[in-house]
Amino acid sequence: MAPAVKAGVWLAFVAAGLSTAAARADLADVERRDELRWGGDLQGGEPYVFEDEEQPGVLKGFEVDIAEALARELGVRPKLIQNDWSNLVPALERGDFDVILNGLEETPERRQRIRLSAPYYTYGETLTVRAGATYEDLKQLEGKRVGSLNQTVASDILKASHAELVLYEGQQEPYLDLAKGRTEAVLLDHVIADRYGCVLPELRCLPGDVARGHYVLGVRQDSPALARAIDGALEKLSRTGELKGILTRWKLWDARQPPLQGASEPPVVAEPKAAAPPSVEAPVARRFTVGHAVLFLRGAWVTLLISALSFALASPLGMALATLRLYAGRAGRWFAAAYVELFRGTPLLLQLYVLYFGIADLVRLSPLTAAVLGLALNYGAYEAEVYRGALSSVPPGQTEAARALGLSFWQALRHVVFPQALRTALPAVTNDFVALLKDSSLISVITVVELTKRMTILAVELRDWITPGLMCAALYFLMSFPLARLARRIERRLEPSAAAADGAAT
């Protein structure tokens, strides 16, 4: 074969490979799936994306409307993938959804990491202080505590200023803390400030924007065609006035909105000037409905399911590790000890991140699989120590007696040592299961909406932490308490009865 032909064949292979790889994540895939999966966080609440108070489970918000319009332009259906806001970019990169559409601010750093669409909204950074305070701009807040949200442009501005940055995860808490005097000011997008801050009587929003910037969609680097299609669709929505219609309907259209031209600049610090008159009211506090209760129960079910599955794996894993550590050769003992120290010595949160994001290029685990696996691997280490202690507590004479009866080493372990060790381990094991039930709330960082996440979403929606908090606590208690009771009963049944021994003839 001539070298040129060879090279040609080689190139064709590479091209085929590239196009397949691209199609996997790009527009063609969205079309094949007939679904535009967009990542957002329900905890962001009104007006971005939130659940309908009348019909929990039904989505509302200006970004829901934009997603619908965009999907319609692409000829597919929109589907929200719930994801913690602060993890939207890594989750996009690992392919959990096709685009980010959730108040994602345009920044040079983000543009280097992922593709950013044309803007769909211009926001201003609003500085909010207590009504009686005399602060007039950010400079006067030098050395003072100023609240903001993690991963936002507002938090970047504060980092660059001389104020002390206090980070929050939800958009209501910064204002509640400000009103209580825990901070001196809050810097956040006007969309949030207008609804959650300026409406509180204790607070005052300073006129003029500290900075302005744009909300954009995020698209993976390997999806150029999807990015182009999104930009095309946005341009059309803007040109036909549909975007303006959506923004107006959500009381978001204001003087900040330029005739969106597609070209955009990074956020710039603007001169203070008269802000648009606040045209919005605070979102009405909602009532807790039956629908909410159903969502809560669903969250509890997810928590219970994941806890049960992961513990069902962690238990045998711990038993195997303990057996290795006590009875295996040097390599096995070393492995078991290293495993326990590694998984016990690093945070569960970190392990979940590694499983879900860290190894996503090698193994693409679904959120549920990663959650179950992460909890199982972590708790396996703790169970290993529980079982090691329990196995060691069985007197060596018991193994010897079993061996003297002709049982092999493994038969002696299985029939004599393990059953006694299990009985000893039961209280600690039950304790660990209850701990796992509660630790499972950590899995919300890898997009699983379990009980605690459901509670925080609802608390933002209801403007109330007490009712959802109590309900959440009650559900955890209802799951853990019967379990503890059951374990106690089993324990009592397994215990050799002391009373009977005392009463026995001598």
Added chain:
Amino acid sequence: MSQPIVHLSGVGKRFGARHVLRGVDAEVRAGTIVSLVGASGSGKTTLLRCLNGLEAIDAGRIVISGHVIEPSPSDDALTRLRADVGMVFQDYQLFPHLSVLENLCLAPQVVRKYSRAAAEKRAHALLDAVGLADRHRSKPTELSGGQKQRVALARALAQDVKVLLLDEPTSALDARTRDDIVRILRELVQRGAEPLTLVLVTHDLPLAETLSDEVWTLVEGRIAHPGGSAA
């Protein structure tokens, strides 16, 4: 006279630098009762444990009920040996998580692969023989010391052993219970279709003399008067 069922030649055992057994030569005839006596630390319990393979010997050779025990026996060889040579521990070591009946049935079912029904039938017969027919459902913690000893005896016999090793079978018992155990041991040796051989370690010289056909005295790791009676 019956054939020797246990044959020891030059058996040696040491723990580190300490020589516990220094060349033991002896024979036990089938169907007899042999008592091992001697001061504490004379090596009698070690010798008993060597007969069952619980301690590996360092030197010499033991032939017991047709099984040859050499310095490093395989697991299989030990399992076969233990099917013929039972052991009753000084502290009984009954399995506390199992009932009396289950204690007796475990080895026949797991090692001998007897059916549950067959194992239970045999276990009931043995419990009857040691006078505990009505306690088969009890847990070991519910039994008195003498009852535990009888269960331990029955458990060791549940596999049709030819040789039964007993470590201080009466040390923890009061006089009346001790007499019960002695009576049961005598009956066991006499009643089986095949002769049962007993080797027991004891501090109790009167017991050794009344119960045994032979008394071996261990002194510094050797048998002082094989075949003779205790001094």
